[in-house]
């Protein structure tokens with residue numbers, strides 16, 4: 339089995355998440371080739387075949403041109419799977435490749451099973467397993483679903499000629515609006531999940547964050563319900579954080595939340611369900627009602 343992995347650069351830097359593609363390929367026990375639109379100066383630690391096009395000439399983000407480059411590599415490699423990260427780059431390019439080759443696309447893969455792939459459904463409450471009916475398929479993998487693996491070594495680079503033209507022109511990046519809280523820099527984060535029950539209870543979670551000298555974080559349902567603003571959201575569609583201490587209060591541990599906080603040094607989870615998935619990555623799981631445990635902990639800390 340062979341995979342063609344499509345890595346990513348941002349502002350001249352190879353993204354760390356590119357290594358999750360190798361983690362995915364190693365779970366499939368697949369041979370790999372990689373394609374990057376980047377630069378010789380920032381190559382991955384990987385001793386295999388690498389198709390490289392120069393981002394300085396064809397733009398770091400230009401789905402029209404990048405599609406042509408990928409199709410060229412596909413023709414040379416005949417992979418079974420063409421694999422993207424499920425990022426704004428991947429979800430723009432992947433369907434263009436699938437449509438051009440008239441093959442299946444499976445999006446937001448979170449696990450590989452025997453010949454199939456698991457994807458989330460019902461707002462990530464359930465998983466379904468799907469198989470591609472075409473011999474070759476395009477996949478996008480969910481951030482954080484597969485471990486980052488550095489294969490090591492230096493790639494055998496094959497430079498791809500830059501195609502000129504296309505209907506789009508890459509203009510540049512625009513920084514996001516400044517947020518009222520920068521969780522990326524916080525050393526302690528206390529996050530509220532749906533398990534806190536109602537908006538009024540956020541003050542209880544905020545009180546623990548304040549007592550610990552940390553910031554308030556939140557899972558997506560808490561933000562969607564407008565209990566706190568989006569700047570507090572942790573996860574794939576929120577912020578990625580790596581504090582010294584992360585306290586997850588009434589958070590189940592869905593993959594999209596874990597992707598944003600699993601690099602925390604120490605994770606304390608409080609959940610009334612002893613089998614909640616957050617327990618798999620937590621250093622300590624306290625099985626308790628969050629509204630009983632958190633005020634008691636805050637009182638101890640504040641003393």
Ligand SMILES: Cc1cc2nc3c(=O)[nH]c(=O)nc-3n(C[C@H](O)[C@H](O)[C@H](O)COP(=O)(O)OP(=O)(O)OC[C@H]3O[C@@H](n4cnc5c(N)ncnc54)[C@H](O)[C@@H]3O)c2cc1C
Nearest residue numbers: 462531532533557558573574575576588589590595610628
């Ligand atoms: C495309 C996409 C992007 C997403 N992006 C994000 C993202 O960036 N961030 C994010 O967080 N989610 C994101 N999600 C949503 C994600 O899939 C989950 O739905 C979400 O993380 C669940 O939030 P939660 O853990 O707070 O709620 P739930 O999954 O409902 O879990 C609540 C938990 O609280 C516990 N609980 C209930 N009552 C109590 C109590 N009294 N005391 C203690 N524990 C209690 C329950 O046992 C349960 O484990 C995304 C989903 C999709 C499809």
